[in-house]
Structure formats: structure tokens, C-alpha cells
Amino acid sequence: MAFVIAEPCIGTKDTACVDACPVDCIHPKKNIKYDDARPGFDEVPHLYIDPVECIDCGACVPVCKANKKDCIEPYTGE
Ligand code: SF4
Ligand code: SF4
Numbered sequence: 001m002a003f004v005i006a007e008p009c010i011g012t013k014d015t016a017c018v019d020a021c022p023v024d025c026i027h028p029k030k031n032i033k034y035d036d037a038r039p040g041f042d043e044v045p046h047l048y049i050d051p052v053e054c055i056d057c058g059a060c061v062p063v064c065k066a067n068k069k070d071c072i073e074p075y076t077g078e
Pocket of ligand 2: 005009012013014015016017018063067069070071072
């Protein structure tokens with residue numbers, strides 16, 4: 001079960017969670033052009049977690065909450 005980033009991140013994209021992630025699986029990265037045609041940082045409304053790379057450590061959740069946001073939650077398959 002991976003974690004997902006939900007709507008409250010829209011318009012925020014402060015990348016606080018990116019800095020907390022030990023496996024660097026929160027995308028898109030700033031200033032990176034992806035080889036596989038994935039959209040870049042400026043093209044997405046909010047960040048997303050790669051479910052394959054995510055190790056479910058939960059480190060990003062309190063960081064987002066501390067930011068007065070609460071947009072990272074366990075993926076429930078819905
Ligand atoms: S749960 Fe852990 S591995 Fe997954 S995105 Fe958050 S910090 Fe990264
Ligand atoms: S910490 Fe929360 S609000 Fe900030 S970029 Fe990450 S998911 Fe979005």
C-alpha cells in the first residue's frame with residue numbers, strides 16, 4: 001500500500017514532503033525534464049507519489065500536516 005497526495009496540495013506544491021522522502025519518490029521534481037514524457041513541475045496541479053518507488057515509511061505525512069496541509073494519505077484503491 002503506497003501513499004497518495006490529494007487535493008489540498010493543489011496550488012501549494014511547496015515540496016516540503018519531497019525533502020522528507022528517503023527514497024525520492026515524490027514527483028515531479030523541480031528543474032527536471034523526464035525522459036518518459038511525464039509532465040514537469042510547472043505542468044501539474046499538485047505533486048504525486050510514485051507507488052512503485054514508495055516504501056510506505058510515512059515520513060512525508062507529518063511534514064505535510066506541519067505545513068497546515070493534510071493531503072498525504074494511504075492509498076485505499078478507490
Ligand atoms: S511514505 Fe515514505 S517513501 Fe512513500 S512518499 Fe512518503 S516519505 Fe516517500
Ligand atoms: S507537503 Fe503536502 S502540500 Fe506540500 S507539496 Fe507535499 S503534499 Fe503538497
